[in-house]
Amino acid sequence: AQSVTQPDIHITVSEGASLELRCNYSYGATPYLFWYVQSPGQGLQLLLKYFSGDTLVQGIKGFEAEFKRSQSSFNLRKPSVHWSDAAEYFCAVGRSAGNMLTFGGGTRLMVKP
Amino acid sequence: NAGVTQTPKFQVLKTGQSMTLQCAQDMNHEYMSWYRQDPGMGLRLIHYSVGAGITDQGEVPNGYNVSRSTTEDFPLRLLSAAPSQTSVYFCATRNRAGSSDTQYFGPGTRLTVL
Numbered sequence: 438a439q440s441v442t443q444p445d446i447h448i449t450v451s452e453g454a455s456l457e458l459r460c461n462y463s464y465g466a467t468p469y470l471f472w473y474v475q476s477p478g479q480g481l482q483l484l485l486k487y488f489s490g491d492t493l494v495q496g497i498k499g500f501e502a503e504f505k506r507s508q509s510s511f512n513l514r515k516p517s518v519h520w521s522d523a524a525e526y527f528c529a530v531g532r533s534a535g536n537m538l539t540f541g542g543g544t545r546l547m548v549k550p
Numbered sequence: 551n552a553g554v555t556q557t558p559k560f561q562v563l564k565t566g567q568s569m570t571l572q573c574a575q576d577m578n579h580e581y582m583s584w585y586r587q588d589p590g591m592g593l594r595l596i597h598y599s600v601g602a603g604i605t606d607q608g609e610v611p612n613g614y615n616v617s618r619s620t621t622e623d624f625p626l627r628l629l630s631a632a633p634s635q636t637s638v639y640f641c642a643t644r645n646r647a648g649s650s651d652t653q654y655f656g657p658g659t660r661l662t663v664l
Contacts, residue, residue, distance in 0.1 A: 446590065473655075480554075480640060480655040481593075527592055537583050537608060538653060540592030 439464045439530050443541035450518050451549045458513040458544050460528030470511040471529040471538065472502055481527065487511065498522070523548045552576055554656035556641050562662045563631040571626040571659050573641030579654070581644035582624040586610065586637040587658075593640060599624055631663045 440463045450456055462468055469488050473481040485496025492504040502513045511528060525545045531538040557572045575582065583598035585608075595608030599618040613635060615627040628635060641656040 441592070443592075480657045482655075483652055486652065529592075537581075537595045537598050538593070539609075540585075540594070542590050542592045 439468065439539045441528050441530050441539055441541035443526075443528055443544050445544045446542070447545050447547065449547040449549060452520050453517050456513075456515045456518045456522070456546070458526050458528075458546070460511045460513065460541060461509050462511065462528070462530045463509065464530055467506075468530045470502075470504060471531070472496065472500070472511075472513050473527045473529060473540075474498075475525045475527065475543075477524070484513070484526075518546075518548055520548045520550065522546060554641055554643055554654055556639075556656040556659050558659060559657070560660050562664065563628075564664050565632060567631050568627070568629050569631065570628075571639055571641075571661070573624045573626065573656060574622055575624075575641075575643045575654075576622065577643060577645065577654070578621060579643035579645045580621070581653075582618065583608070583642045583644075583653075584614070584616065584624070584626045585640045585642065586635075587640060588637050596626065596639075628661075631661075633663045635661065636663045637661060 442461045471486045472484040475481050484500050485494050487494050487504045495501050500515050504511050525543045527543045528541040529538040554575045580601045584596040585593040587593045594610045596614050597616040599605045605616050639659045642653045644653045
């Protein structure tokens with residue numbers, strides 16, 4: 438069975454600092470990997486996704502993520518965090534053709550002024 | 551184009567009551583699914599559908615029923631609500647065609663069972 442672990446439940450960074458959110462997955466084949474963001478009281482918005490090809494993927498809002506097969510990881514990064522990035526971030530793994538997503542427990546990001 | 555809509559936004563039930571959470575989409579997506587979100591557990595799949603007339607169980611299906619009579623609608627029914635079903639429920643859709651494989655989420659329904 439597939440699973441996703443986000444080791445950090447809460448992270449606090451200063452505005453302008455760099456950010457890395459960790460995601461480790463367990464899956465028997467090459468997974469489809471996703472990062473979603475959820476602002477308070479809102480639904481989930483897709484930040485980026487990896488299916489195949491270049492292991493460094495660019496997303497919206499200046500985010501990027503790198504797929505590392507050897508480490509079973511798909512960490513999310515941003516070079517300079519803005520106060521509006523404060524939200525909860527979810528990593529997810531899935532396959533197509535009927536298999537839905539398995540989500541990690543989420544990482545809540547707080548941004549200090 | 552409203553995307554994915556969910557009603558109601560908030561609901562309070564007493565133990566044993568029944569209710570239906572509504573989900574509708576206007577994107578003609580084949581795949582629809584229901585997730586519940588609980589603190590520290592991310593989103594967990596309850597039921598999903600790959601097309602009208604076809605449904606299947608996800609990770610946590612007990613206590614919930616679904617049906618898919620049309621492409622647009624995918625209601626989630628709680629036959630006898632329990633406090634353990636207090637959660638935020640999200641409906642999601644996915645277009646089977648193409649390679650994007652992106653899911654689109656509704657705004658959620660916050661359910662409290664007393």
